[in-house]
Amino acid sequence: MKKTKEDMQAEILSALCHPNRIKIIKSLRKDILCNCELMPLLRLEQSNLSRHLKMLENAGILISWKEGLRVNYKISDKRIFDLLDIAERIVSKKIEEFMQIMENYTEKFMVVR
Amino acid sequence: MKKTKEDMQAEILSALCHPNRIKIIKSLRKDILCNCELMPLLRLEQSNLSRHLKMLENAGILISWKEGLRVNYKISDKRIFDLLDIAERIVSKKIEEFMQIMENYTEKFMVVR
């Protein structure tokens, strides 16, 4: 069964849609890091982190290479950051809207009182 | 338990990471549509489509309103399109790279032959 463009888009997004994997990518924004450096940084179980990294690699989002015992990881395509930035802006806007609504309610409450 | 920014980003991306939901959003790029119009367009079971739409709405990606029997849907934030566009570009780049590799292999094969 041939993959559609939407299937492939969904695969990219599926690889990104977990808080820990988002944190991994944010950590790799400036640095190249290995499993053992990410582990204490994100406070993840070794096997759990290893699987998250593998998922990101399988999706083509991360590139890895060995360096002795370590396995280093870096982002394959800088556009991944743009994508997460947009997601962050969408979230920020939602938070702002929520705050605005709460403020309006509070105002009304103060007046009535 | 308080949601982190990464939790909220993951929620947005989770809502987007299914081929049918991506198709729904693409369909809503130009038009405001209802369940009954999307059904034949995407060839989805009524209940299945209804649930996908609800997921997108719960994630704050779609806004819905009733109009008689119909329930209309539109995108809440145009940045959703930017996000999917980037995902599409990432996919396109991957396809290009793959084609390039295949071409190189084919060339070598021709020479050896």
Add this chain to the structure above:
DNA sequence: TAACAATATGAGCATATACTCATATACAAA
């Protein structure tokens, strides 16, 4: 070679997702 360190993976479990069928609800029009 033995001991160690970093990473990968099998097995098991709990939970989430996607889908379908049948049925319920909400609204419209006769």
Add this chain to the structure above:
DNA sequence: TTTGTATATGAGTATATGCTCATATTGTTA
């Protein structure tokens, strides 16, 4: 009020995901 249409939802099933514990693998160093 009855009939019909659009949408929502309960129940059941299959599959995927996330996590952990224990163990395997890979490469390093004494």
